[in-house]
Amino acid sequence: MRLDVGVSRWPIAGGFRISRGAKHEAVLVEVTVTGDGLSGRGEAVPYPRYGESVEAVVAELQAVRLSGDDRVSFWAEAERQLTLGAARNALDCALWDWESRRTGRPVHALAGVAPPAPVPTAFTLSVGTPEAMADAARRERGRPCFKLKASGEDDLARVAAVHAACPETPLIVDANEAWSVETYEQLVPELHALGVILIEQPFAAARDEELADLARPIPVCADESFMRRSQLAGFVGRYDAVNVKLDKTGGLTEALACVREARTLGLRVMLGCNVCTSLGIAPSFMLTEHADFIDLDGPLLLTTDRDGGAVWDGARLHPPRLWGT
Numbered sequence: 001m002r003l004d005v006g007v008s009r010w011p012i013a014g015g016f017r018i019s020r021g022a023k024h025e026a027v028l029v030e031v032t033v034t035g036d037g038l039s040g041r042g043e044a045v046p047y048p049r050y051g052e053s054v055e056a057v058v059a060e061l062q063a064v065r066l067s068g069d070d071r072v073s074f075w076a077e078a079e080r081q082l083t084l085g086a087a088r089n090a091l092d093c094a095l096w097d098w099e100s101r102r103t104g105r106p107v108h109a110l111a112g113v114a115p116p117a118p119v120p121t122a123f124t125l126s127v128g129t130p131e132a133m134a135d136a137a138r139r140e141r142g143r144p145c146f147k148l149k150a151s152g153e154d155d156l157a158r159v160a161a162v163h164a165a166c167p168e169t170p171l172i173v174d175a176n177e178a179w180s181v182e183t184y185e186q187l188v189p190e191l192h193a194l195g196v197i198l199i200e201q202p203f204a205a206a207r208d209e210e211l212a213d214l215a216r217p218i219p220v221c222a223d224e225s226f227m228r229r230s231q232l233a234g235f236v237g238r239y240d241a242v243n244v245k246l247d248k249t250g251g252l253t254e255a256l257a258c259v260r261e262a263r264t265l266g267l268r269v270m271l272g273c274n275v276c277t278s279l280g281i282a283p284s285f286m287l288t289e290h291a292d293f294i295d296l297d298g299p300l301l302l303t304t305d306r307d308g309g310a311v312w313d314g315a316r317l318h319p320p321r322l323w324g325t
Helices: 054-062 071-081 086-103 107-111 130-139 155-165 181-194 205-213 229-235 252-264 278-286
Strands: 002-018 021-035 038-044 122-125 145-149 171-174 196-200 220-222 241-244 268-271
Touching (some): 038 278, 086 107, 130 155, 155 171, 181 196, 252 278
Antiparallel strands (some): 002 021, 021 038
């Protein structure tokens, strides 16, 4: 089995800004595994918030040595050599793709889940002035849901402006750890009337325990706080949902287990992604039947996508045709 690692850069349409800063391109690590004359591909987004860099992820992957004769045995080797996160995600998804092509069976059949189907997805509005975010919402009118990035300042004005621009559209507010308890207590009573259906990661990950003493009239979802399946039991009573991203779980294999355990614990599931191409979100379509909230808009934020990528039909996002077939 040969493993090839590369890096690609994809411009973001109009840039992307959250509370921690802005970027104008998605820098992706790509993995191709080749064996028996067939290849499988995977993609990941190294994320500085989790201590990752493109260079470190590439080096980690280049050091992997695979042995065995099927995905399970290859993965057992990889698991011993890789930490959770972007590196493991790219390789795991490439191995699923390779096994699908080697066996002639789609990934959903290999994983024992429903076939991927078109889904509605949230569409992200980057942090901006209330007026700019309202203008962006009007340009994207018709999206089934908006995800508003917050900054910790003027967030109520942002939500109010977007709601006034598109009053029928449900809203998710993602603070990316930017709020204080005081900000939460001031904003939450106002947000329900403005169409907010979910609040994502209001506080810094180290302050999860503060949610246990606060009312949650709007469900609260863990994102930056959630990295590993072992954390899920500790979220009960603090969070209502968890954001499952393959770049955090380390690929589809672990994401499947995370989703099942979250459901068992009574936690709702959000499927998320970083800004990426359709190769990055394709494996997440194996999980959509178990999701309460779907935020797979990464490719929709780029100026261009890969051939065979996900297609937006005005109401739903159709699964990519470039992976796992």
